[in-house]
Every structure is written in structure tokens, then in C-alpha cells.
Amino acid sequence: MRKKISIWLLAIPFIYACSGNQQQSKKSEKGEEQRQRFLSPPLIRSIYTADPSAHVFDGKIYIYPSHDIDAGTPENDNGEHFAMRDYHVLSMNDINGQVTDHGVALDVKDIPWAKQQLWAPDAAYKNGTYYLYFPAKDKNDIFRIGAATSTNPMGPFKALKEPIEGSYSMDPAVFIDDDENAYMYFGGIWGGQLQRWETDSYEANGSLTDLKQDDAPAISCRVAKLKANMIEFDGPVEKVLLVDSAGKPILGGDHNRRFFEGAWMHKYKGRYYFTYSTGDTHFLAYAIGNSPIGPFTYAGHFMKPVQGWTTHHSIIETEGKWYIFYHDTELSGKTHLRNVKVTELTHNPDGTLKMIDPFKIDSLSN
Structure with a gap:
């Protein structure tokens, strides 16, 4: 979601770096004129949205994205130019239906403990209450994860007075x-800031990245069971074990496979699919396990790089089909001003995920 624009410019082919309102023409190996276009259109154009967490509640699709704004903050490796201040809730009656923006559901000024940067949220429903989970920097500029509640999936949501005890970093996803x-x-x-919590306490001077730990197990996503009240951890925070086919941990230097951010969980035919972003290599990857807490065996990439620095996704099943919600920068061509999209996700007969290319190619030859 965040950082290293210079690396992105070097790593992504020029077709991904162009403005989202342009289309690219090129020659195929057979000499045919081809045009590359975006696979899916933005779901909403009136505001910039990213990090879409989609859920089906009572047969209707609700999307909980972050709300990108242009705050005029200079870009840096800490992602401070992602200065989002509130959340909107979007809804659709069905996957091809009109998208409704229900307005501001929660504002940073109404979160007692939060200072800034409402990054990627998620939502859940249990026992008549809707829960909105969100990261924000506290008064000391440390990311924590908060919770807010509502009796309506569209909000407004009322934030708890304190973040979830024991929480840190960003990108909450509740399964x-x-x-x-x-x-x-x-x-x-x-x-x-996840790299600053490797000792289970915050290290203010922790390394910005894990790039100097190439031969050690990669910094891993965290998982915690929630109590029945959905706002407290029920036991310790654990590190997700992500391994290769030989059962060995994915290493920090393996940037094509290691966890970076944006975790999601879905269950398919009794198996648990842990999906995530590889960050600076710009893929969505997945690993499969037999338990919701892992370990998970790396299985491959399932989405190629989008236009923009990286992507952040969610996966739902509705009306007998699976879909992935994601974002890119088609509308703005700017890394911090994104737009959410959706396309179908396919589970192959062997349980693997079909690769998704966020672009499609049309032949222009007669």
C-alpha cells in the first residue's frame, strides 16, 4: 500500500506506470497490433478508495475501503502521504449492481485514542452487532488497531475509547x-511498523525494513483469536508460519514469496487460504493450511501487479461464485489516490487459484 516509489518505477514495466486514463498499443510476437486495457472498471469515481474489505451481510455486498485524499504530504518510505482521515461504506445489491456510497461511517476526530492515518480496515458481524476494525497511529505515532461498533452495516460506527489491547501494526482482517x-x-x-515488534515490544529505532535479514525467516503476519465479544484477544498474539513445499520457512530475502502486508483469509472445501501482498514485488500470493492459525504452505501467485505501487484485496463468495476486490490507480495515475475494483476469482479443480491479470489485451488487427 505504501512506500518505495523509486523501486516501483524500476520494477514495474512501463505499461503499469502510465496514467490510468491511457491505453497502450504494442506489437505481438506475430506482428499483430494489440491494445492493453484494464480488466475491470472502478466501482466508484466520486471519491478515491483503496484496500477494499468486502463482505456479504444479509445477501447484500458491503465494501469497507480506506478513503484516499490528497493531503499534500510529501511521499516518504513511512507512507505518510497516505493520510486518510475517515471511512466510507459502499454497498451493492449484487456483484453487477450499482454501487452506493453511504458517506462517512467513522472519522479520525471521533476516535479518542487516534492521531492520524486511518489505513486499511475490515468489518465483521456477530450477534446483532457490526464491527469495524481499523489501524491508526496513536498519540505517539505508533500504529494500533481499534474497533468500532454499529447496529447497521453502513454505520455510523462508534469507536471504542482504547485500541484493542495487545494490537499493533496495520491491516486487520477478521475471519x-x-x-x-x-x-x-x-x-x-x-x-x-511490524518489523519494530519482533521482540514483542515496540522498538522505536527498529530497522525500516527487513532487507538486512535475507537469510532469516521473513517477518510474519500476526494472528490472534478473538473473544466472543469480538473486541478483545483471547490468548497471545502468534506469528503466522509461512513455509515452502519442504516445510522450511520463507526467508526474508525471498521477496517474491514473503509476506509484506494485506492479509486475508477465506475457506474453500475445508482448507484455509491465507492470501497476502508481497509488497515491493507487487504480487498477490497465497498459501494453504489445514487450520486458521497455520502453518500455511506457499502455493503461488494469483494476481499479477496492478498499476500502482501494490494492491490490497479481499475475497468473498456470493451467488455461487468467488470474487476478489482490489485496487489500482486507473483514475488518478497517482500512487496515493486509488480506486477499488472487482473481478471473478477461480479455484482450479486441484485447489490452486487461477492467475488473474489486471490487464487484458485486445487485437487491433483486421
């Missing part, structure tokens, strides 16, 4: 299993 047990996955390195 409720078939047995009604709920789990929160969270964390992101670099600007998300």
Missing part, C-alpha cells in the same frame, strides 16, 4: 470460521 470462532490477522512491514 469467522464455521464453528463461530473468530480470528484477526494483522501486520505490515516498512511503514506498517
Whole structure:
């Protein structure tokens, strides 16, 4: 979501770096003229939105994105130019339906403990209450994860007076299993500060990245079981074990496979799919396990780089099909002003995920 624009410019082909309102023409290997276009249109154009967490509540699709604004903050590796201040809730009656923006559901000024930067949220429902989970920097500029509640999926949400005890970093994602047990996955390195919590206490002078730990197990996402009240951790925060096919931990130097940010969990045919962003290599990757807390065995990439620095996703099932919600920069061409999208997600017969290319190519030849 955040950082290292210079790396992005070097790493992503020029077709991804162009303005979102342009289309690229090129020659195929057979000499045919081709045009590359975006796979899916933005769901909403009236505001900039990113990090879409989608859920189906009572047969209707609700999307809980972050709300990008141009705050005029210079870009830096801590992602301070992502200066989001509030959350809007979007809804759709069905996957092809009109998108409704229900306005501000929660504002940073109404969160007692928060100072700034309302980054990627998530939502859940249990026992008549809707929960909005969100990261924000506290008064000491340390990311914590808060919770807010409402009796309406559209909000408005009322924030708790304090962040969730024991929480830190960013990108909360809550998964409720078939047995009604709920789990929160969270964390992101670099600007998300996860690397500063490797000793289970905050190290203010911690390294900005994990790039100097190439031969050690990569910094990992965190998972914690939630109590029945959905606003407290039920036990210790654990590190998600992400391993290769031989059962060995993914290493910090393996930037094509290591966890960076943006975790999500979905369950398919009894197996748990832990999906996440690789960050500076710009892929969405997945790993599969037999338990919601892992370990998870790396299985591959399932989405190629979007236009923009990276992507952040969610996955839902509705009307018998699976869909991925994600973002890119089609509308603005600017890394910090994004727009949310949706496209179908396919589980192959062997349980793997079909690769998604966020662009499509049309032949222009006669």
C-alpha cells in the first residue's frame, strides 16, 4: 500500500506506470497490433478508495475501503502521504449492481485514542452487532488497531475509547470460521511498523525494513483469536508460519514469496487460504493450511501487479461464485489516490487459484 516509489518505477514495466486514463498499443510476437486495457472498471469515481474489505451481510455486498485524499504530504518510505482521515461504506445489491456510497461511517476526530492515518480496515458481524476494525497511529505515532461498533452495516460506527489491547501494526482482517470462532490477522512491514515488534515490544529505532535479514525467516503476519465479544484477544498474539513445499520457512530475502502486508483469509472445501501482498514485488500470493492459525504452505501467485505501487484485496463468495476486490490507480495515475475494483476469482479443480491479470489485451488487427 505504501512506500518505495523509486523501486516501483524500476520494477514495474512501463505499461503499469502510465496514467490510468491511457491505453497502450504494442506489437505481438506475430506482428499483430494489440491494445492493453484494464480488466475491470472502478466501482466508484466520486471519491478515491483503496484496500477494499468486502463482505456479504444479509445477501447484500458491503465494501469497507480506506478513503484516499490528497493531503499534500510529501511521499516518504513511512507512507505518510497516505493520510486518510475517515471511512466510507459502499454497498451493492449484487456483484453487477450499482454501487452506493453511504458517506462517512467513522472519522479520525471521533476516535479518542487516534492521531492520524486511518489505513486499511475490515468489518465483521456477530450477534446483532457490526464491527469495524481499523489501524491508526496513536498519540505517539505508533500504529494500533481499534474497533468500532454499529447496529447497521453502513454505520455510523462508534469507536471504542482504547485500541484493542495487545494490537499493533496495520491491516486487520477478521475471519469467522464455521464453528463461530473468530480470528484477526494483522501486520505490515516498512511503514506498517511490524518489523519494530519482533521482540514483542515496540522498538522505536527498529530497522525500516527487513532487507538486512535475507537469510532469516521473513517477518510474519500476526494472528490472534478473538473473544466472543469480538473486541478483545483471547490468548497471545502468534506469528503466522509461512513455509515452502519442504516445510522450511520463507526467508526474508525471498521477496517474491514473503509476506509484506494485506492479509486475508477465506475457506474453500475445508482448507484455509491465507492470501497476502508481497509488497515491493507487487504480487498477490497465497498459501494453504489445514487450520486458521497455520502453518500455511506457499502455493503461488494469483494476481499479477496492478498499476500502482501494490494492491490490497479481499475475497468473498456470493451467488455461487468467488470474487476478489482490489485496487489500482486507473483514475488518478497517482500512487496515493486509488480506486477499488472487482473481478471473478477461480479455484482450479486441484485447489490452486487461477492467475488473474489486471490487464487484458485486445487485437487491433483486421
